Amino acid sequence: MRIKDFAVEQWMNTWETRCRFNVAETCCDSLSIDDLFELGGASASEFLGELAGRRLTYGHIEGSPEFLSGVCSLYRTVGPEHVVPTHGAAGANMLVLSTLCGPGDHVVAVMPTYQQLYSIPEMCGAEVSALHLDPADRYHVDVDRLMALCRPDTSVICINNPNNPTGALLSTEELESIVEVARSVGAWLVCDEVYRPLNAAGEYQESVADLYGRAVCTSSMSKAWSLAGIRLGWVVCKDDDLRRRLLSHRDYDLISCSMLDEAVGAFALAHKDALIERSRRIVRDNRAVLMDWVAGEEHLSVVEPEGGTTALVYYDYPMDSYEFCTRLVQEEGALVTPGDCFEEPRSMRIGYAYSADPSGLREGLEAVSRFCRTVEGELQAGVRA
Incomplete structure (x- = not known):
């Protein structure tokens, strides 16, 4: 059997360990074993000790x-x-x-x-x-x-x-x-x-x-x-x-x-109650950061996400999404996912829950903004030329 290349996974495989800001990450900020057991109010060492004997x-x-x-x-x-x-x-x-x-x-x-x-x-x-x-x-x-x-x-x-x-x-x-x-x-x-x-x-x-x-x-x-x-x-x-x-x-x-x-x-x-309370807080706080950021970018638009951890953000620059996202990660270190991975041109999927601290998301989005200014400068220079 033949199957199409899995566009989003191949994109992530290529870049997710080579970026500074993983604004493509779709999981709520990942937990360590220690984090998990702290949330659960239990001893990780006891749990792992019991596992070690199995x-x-x-x-x-x-x-x-x-x-x-x-x-x-x-x-x-x-x-x-x-x-x-x-x-x-x-x-x-x-x-x-x-x-x-x-x-x-x-x-x-x-x-x-x-x-x-x-x-x-x-x-x-x-x-x-x-x-x-x-x-x-x-x-x-x-x-x-x-x-x-x-x-x-x-x-x-x-x-x-x-x-x-x-x-x-x-x-x-x-x-x-x-x-x-x-x-x-x-x-x-x-x-x-x-x-x-x-x-x-x-x-x-x-x-x-x-x-x-x-x-x-x-x-x-x-x-x-x-x-x-x-x-x-x-x-x-x-x-x-x-x-x-x-x-x-x-x-x-x-x-x-x-x-x-x-x-x-x-x-x-x-x-589960402790874990999901944490995840919902991350999503709630970071969604507000995302929406404020999009509102401040005149060339971007988004339908506000109602659930999950991702948003599909569109841009109006005359640029293919693979080119946009590749240059973005290479020049500013911010990884987002090309909309063309979902057959949605001139857009990018942003994962906004990857950082438990909203300041982490802000840093990643600021990097995207810097790249947007670069693109706008290039377009203006092209018009003047």
């Missing part, structure tokens, strides 16, 4: 009871029998979409979104119809347009809530309307919910796993939980036959997740 077996193939219980606590109606642990949300999306999609299938996927949600179905031979989200609608799903794209043979609808890269957040009512579209054609509703705990209101955000029997949700310990380094995610699926198929596929490329990662993940979710 035999390094495969562990619980279908997930440790403690980790599964922690995941279930994030939903209203999900039990351990509905959860399949994976290597991150990337592993979860690959597992789900490669299991559900094949030649002859019809898939509807929102765009812009994380590229896995449309490129994996294409790799598997499915026909993919794109539902292009409109900034005039704040990048929310237009249910009438979604219905128009669906067919009697549509097998999968892919959405992302909150949306990456735009930060659009679908309400419970909007999710219920999307569920009705999926139900009307008998489609699976796949929702990447990796940013779900993060929204502007700081409230519980509904999951489609609790709204629809044929919903399949993916998430991870990375974005909201600041623990990307443990590479731990999950699938939530209430359909017994599909869960069996997911586990069968998983046997070929995963077998089980790391027992060490699951132990850390279980501890984090056992103390």
Whole structure:
């Protein structure tokens, strides 16, 4: 099978260890083990000492009871029998979409979104119809347009809530309307919910796993939980036959997740209130910094993100986004993600939660501003010439 290059990941692979300001980072400021246990009010040394005595077996193939219980606590109606642990949300999306999609299938996927949600179905031979989200609608799903794209043979609808890269957040009512579209054609509703705990209101955000029997949700310990380094995610699926198929596929490329990662993940979710309070504070404070900065830049515009940690910021300079972002990191050390990675020209994805201290974000944004002044100077010189 052939698959398109994964544009955003290849961009990050190239630059994220070579920049001064990682304004492309999409995780809330990452935690160390010491940070995690301080937040949880427990002893890291005791925990690590207990881990050091464990035999390094495969562990619980279908997930440790403690980790599964922690995941279930994030939903209203999900039990351990509905959860399949994976290597991150990337592993979860690959597992789900490669299991559900094949030649002859019809898939509807929102765009812009994380590229896995449309490129994996294409790799598997499915026909993919794109539902292009409109900034005039704040990048929310237009249910009438979604219905128009669906067919009697549509097998999968892919959405992302909150949306990456735009930060659009679908309400419970909007999710219920999307569920009705999926139900009307008998489609699976796949929702990447990796940013779900993060929204502007700081409230519980509904999951489609609790709204629809044929919903399949993916998430991870990375974005909201600041623990990307443990590479731990999950699938939530209430359909017994599909869960069996997911586990069968998983046997070929995963077998089980790391027992060490699951132990850390279980501890984090056992103390989820402290972690999510921290992440929501970071997002709230830094979003205000981002919006003030955009308001002060006459050549930039953005639809204010309602959830997650990312925003899609547009510029009006006559410059390709790869050129803009490459020169930016080379000349000012600030890394952002080209909008063309999401098929959105003349824009950049900014990750605004990468620093727990808003001053860290301000420094990165000031570097972007300096580059904007450079571009404007070059354009003015070109006009005069």
